[in-house]
Amino acid sequence: MYYRRTLTEAQINRELLGTVLSTPLWWVVLTGLLGIVVAGMLSAIGFMFNQGLKVTGLGEPVFWGFFITNFIFWVGISHAGVMISAILRLSQAEWRRPMVRAAETMTVFSLMCSLLMPLIHAGRPWRIFYWVFPYDWARGIWPDVRSPLVWDPTAIITYLTSSSLFVYTALIPDLAVIRDRSTGWRRTVYGALALGWHGNPRQWKLQGLAGILLSALILPVFVSVHSIVSWDFSVSLVPAWHVTVFAPYFVIGAVHSGVSAVVTLMIIMRKLYKLENYIWEEHIDAVARLLIVVANTWLFFFWLDLVWALWLKEEQEMAVWQLRMFEAPWSWLFFLFFTLGYAIPVPLWFFRKVRRSFTWMLWTSLLVNFGMFLERLLIIVPSLAKRGPWVFDWASYRPSPVEITVILGSVALVSFLLLLFSKFFPLIPLWEEKEGQLFIEEIKVGARVVPAIVKEH
């Protein structure tokens, strides 16, 4: 990948710290608007706590609806952030530089948002206390580690802690840059956060090793977390939830939606923060090629999920698939999910012109995420809504205004947190960009001039 322009360290500081060192008007307006939506979501949640879960569309037998769908959706989004960053760091891919920080940060905020969903879904979140501590101090009855309700928070808290540490460790050199450009209390705060970073060879060596070591450690955690989320389903007795491929199917679905979200984020960031010197068509093209592979792997697992149900000819499994694919309104949602999540974007990505177009990639990546939200909804709700044997009381599911507000509010919440983060920290790692500039030299090989990029650890 060729570097377009030679940038000095001072220029990189100035361009990437624009929002940190000053406050543009668009930032104030956008953060304010998103803040209003978030406030709306919090009001809806407060109303629900006051009135009880009756204000949602949940009821017998559909006890999992939009909140749990949204939980899986945001856990999925969070996955690709660290995954893409870790894989690119491990493989020392040059095109990682502008992507890693934003992707990792998106992971942290998406996870926070996802963690919120089961808490509010519980209806009485203050009772979450009993997930962690003994139910009864006197008798010492602890939460049952054999329950997925304990596996899930363990996995997500592990992932959230790891991702936050991952972001912070790579942020230390940039905090030193902000420290050196700040005065007053900001200098004190950034100075404390930078921990006295000088940038000597020892610190840089350890910083490089940290990126590789943490990437290697966090990748298995990322796989385990969404596998564990899938086991929430597969350890139950609900039809169509316990196909053997459920764990990898969930993981690859998460990667599909998450990498698409990274593309969306990169394109919006480029426009808002005027990052034309850092995010180019080549970056989006590279991620789009990765997306083609991911989307087709997802399709393979989706096919396996379907074909095994058909192969076994188990009555209950078949009935769920019948409901999902051929009975309205689920059949419409199924058509929409497959069209938006795969059929439209993936063939388009085969065209170089689409892959290198910011507009096309923005819309196709958004389509994928809309489709993947529906996919999660279709995994959850029809399985519960299907009338099973010995069930005398059943109903379908229609999300209430409260649930819809929370879903829209969750999108606003993650965007709001990302904007807030960008006010205090750079979304593109300065030191990574500066390092890239060190390897900008070109060499002549025969009749061609190529970049001379050599990097070793």
Add this chain to the structure above:
Amino acid sequence: MATRKLLGLFQDPEKVAEAMTALKDGGFPGEDLDVYSGAPYPEGSFGEHDPAHRLFMFPLVGALVGFTIGLLWTAGTQISYPLVTGGKPLLSIPPMTIIMYENTMLGAIIFTVLGVLFESRLPKRSLGLYDERITEGYLGLVVDCPTEKAADAERILTANGAEEVKKDAA
């Protein structure tokens, strides 16, 4: 023995390397020389000594600590109040491994970060002799030397292209 620190500020990495060589030739040991930069230059760019570290021990120790906590949590909580559910074994290995695995990885990651900070000699309470231009593209060559050799060090730094030499308080 009283020592002083000097910080030579350069713009050109080649001049830093030349100054480093000149300082070593002038009797300043490599361990007493350090380079500050705003970007990670390839190792050995300035002729600096290779920093030794034991970072790789940290994740191993952390993994062991995490695994132990996971084992104590999963086994200990079940044994403390033996409540058989669904006729399943009290210490049911497959679900226990899920939590033990997560704890092991969490321990490894936390200890890695602690290891990075420890081996980077962070946190430091004071920046000491430093210049803010370092994060703007300048390179700082630090010499830690006996007070009587400070003048020599300053001369070598200036002769090899240092734009400015800063000194700590005597």
